[in-house]
Amino acid sequence: MSTQERALLEAVKESGESTLDRATAKAKATFDQLLNVVLHIAVTGRTGSGKSSFVNVIRGLRDDDEGAAPTGVTETTMERTMYEHPTMPNVKIWDLPGIGSPNFKANKYLKKVFCICG
Ligand SMILES: Nc1nc2c(ncn2[C@@H]2O[C@H](COP(=O)(O)OP(=O)(O)OP(=O)(O)O)[C@@H](O)[C@H]2O)c(=O)[nH]1
Ligand SMILES: [Mg+2]
Known part of the structure; x- marks a missing residue:
């Protein structure tokens, strides 16, 4: 397993989600929320x-x-x-x-x- 793949797996694990797609969606939702902070x-x-x-x-x-x-x-x-x-x-x-x-x-x-x- 490459360093990049290991980092990706670690990021998904830390997100608390079970898949990369779910982790990505969660990160995007958090980011969108931050953009809307006044x-x-x-x-x-x-x-x-x-x-x-x-x-x-x-x-x-x-x-x-x-x-x-x-x-x-x-x-x-x-x-x-x-x-x-x-x-x-x-x-x-x-x-x-x-x-x-x-x-x-x-x-x-x-x-x-x-x-x-x-
Ligand atoms: N020398 C100097 N004059 C300043 C500075 N900042 C503002 N002034 C002048 O100080 C005066 C008051 O500035 P304002 O920005 O209207 O002050 P203010 O705190 O909003 O005043 P209020 O709305 O009455 O509460 C103006 O004539 C400004 O040009 C500064 O950094 N140096
Ligand atoms: Mg003023």
């Missing part, structure tokens, strides 16, 4: 710390490009906004308001931004 990344921090600028850089945009997150020297982002990654549509980047301003006090932040009640 990754949400939330960017938070103090007002004016550069969150929206960071989101734009991650998306390969300049601040004045169309579709870029608005940036500014005064408090700018007033509600959570989702942006898609340019090449990975399953990656969602959330630009959040700044924390700690009178509009978004630290102790009310989560409730106000995510409507988490309780």
Whole structure:
């Protein structure tokens, strides 16, 4: 038996399936599942710390490009906004308001931004 055949047999055994076809189908299903995973990344921090600028850089945009997150020297982002990654549509980047301003006090932040009640 060749090294390749031994490796194949070992892979089928490790998959917990009885045949190569079944192991292949299982691997494909797992792979498809992984491709469908949505990754949400939330960017938070103090007002004016550069969150929206960071989101734009991650998306390969300049601040004045169309579709870029608005940036500014005064408090700018007033509600959570989702942006898609340019090449990975399953990656969602959330630009959040700044924390700690009178509009978004630290102790009310989560409730106000995510409507988490309780
Ligand atoms: N010098 C410098 N300025 C930056 C940097 N990142 C952002 N800025 C500037 O800082 C200011 C605030 O940037 P924003 O990205 O709007 O900050 P923010 O955290 O989204 O602000 P809010 O939406 O108000 O919470 C803007 O004038 C940006 O151009 C940086 O890395 N260096
Ligand atoms: Mg902002």
